[in-house]
Every structure is written in C-alpha cells, then in structure tokens.
Amino acid sequence: MAAFDKLPRSFFAREDVVSIARELLGMWLVTRFSGVITVGMIVETEAYAGTQDKASHAWNERRTPRTEVMYGPPGHAYVYLCYGIHHLFNVVTNAEDIPHAVLIRALQPVKGEAAMSRRTGKTVHDASITRGPGNLSRAMAIDVRFSGEDLQRNRIFIARGDQVVDETNILRSPRIGVGYAGTDALLPYRFYLRNNPYVSGKNPVGHETSR
C-alpha cells in the first residue's frame, strides 16, 4: 500500500467541486478487497454542485437515507444504484452539510486487469470494461455497500497517478443523462481526456478548458 500516494482529505475539502472534478483526471482509483488490488486511471468525471444544482440528488436540500452521505464530511464514497442495476461511484467534496460530489465516469485500467476481467466477463482489450460509471464499478468491485466508505482507509481510495496530465488534453462538455435538469443540464461540468478510448459517450462534443 505504501507505494500509493493517497490523496489527503484536504484535496476533497475544497469549495470548488468543478475544479476538483477536473483535477481528478489522471489520478488513480484503487480498490483492495481480500488482497486483490485493482487500479484505474480516472479519464472522465462530472461535478454535481449540491442543493443549487438541479441535476444533483441533493437539489433543493433534498435529503433521503440514500443521499445522507453527501451531507457528511468530504473524502467519502457516495455509491448509489442507478436504474435499479448499476452502482455509480462518487466522491463527496466540500464540507459537512454541503452535499457536493464528483461522479467518476470512466477509468483506464492500470493494474489488476485479470480481476477486472473475472468480475466483468470481458477482456481488457474491450474498452467497455471500465467505460461508463456502471461498468467501472463492476470492474472495481464497488457496490452500494461501500456508500459512506472513508477514502482515507485502504479498501477504496484515490492516489496520485504516475504522469502529469497535459491541460491541453482535457476537454469539457455538458453532463451526460441529465436532460431533466433544465438550464443546469447545459453546465459544462463534465471533464475527460482527449482521444481516450475508455471515455464514455458517443462522439463527445467537447471544448478545451480555457485557463
């Protein structure tokens, strides 16, 4: 475990969830269950900006047993079941009572491909193995039982990757599947790496980040 440079809680305990979503590109998502380690580089994320964001489960102060973890301290997992089938992995950010989160939408496998293949029934040559939030959760063996998991522990965490992401290779676009969110559906809160085969969505229309 010592080989991984785990992100400290302070990384997630910041106000700008959109910046956090962008900065998570190139980081490694790591799971370690029963000694089996799987690692994927984060290549696609989306920011969800809490009570003011109509696309967020926490929109308008909405609070349910499912979403309660988003109102908790930062640096914890928020995992929920989507369409009754898919387990979607998010990281809680900001501060307690401010329910911001970043959805991890796609990974590029780094380590543990055999375990990923066993869990999904696919080979690593099929990019769909970790493309899309439902698929990556299956490959990493993440499910709703881990909602609320502290990412400072060693079962699920995020670590610095082994290379720097070139800003010119980061594209942004509106979020996927949130058409119901009115004008908030237009916000460019999705970030992804240019030309990466593991990025979800068909022919994504993206723009370079301007900074």
Next chain:
DNA sequence: ATGCCGATGTCCT
C-alpha cells in the same frame, strides 16, 4: 451507424 427497449431499486407525485 443509429435507435429502441427491457432490467429494476429508490424516490417522487
């Protein structure tokens, strides 16, 4: 290449 549709837990009306 594009589109429809079924699966199905949680939350909402």
Next chain:
DNA sequence: GGACATCGGCATC
C-alpha cells in the same frame, strides 16, 4: 405509477 447521473442486445437503416 413514473422518472431516473445506465447498459447491452437486437432491429433497422
């Protein structure tokens, strides 16, 4: 009863 931060299979163009 319907919508939903999805996915894969099958039909059609």
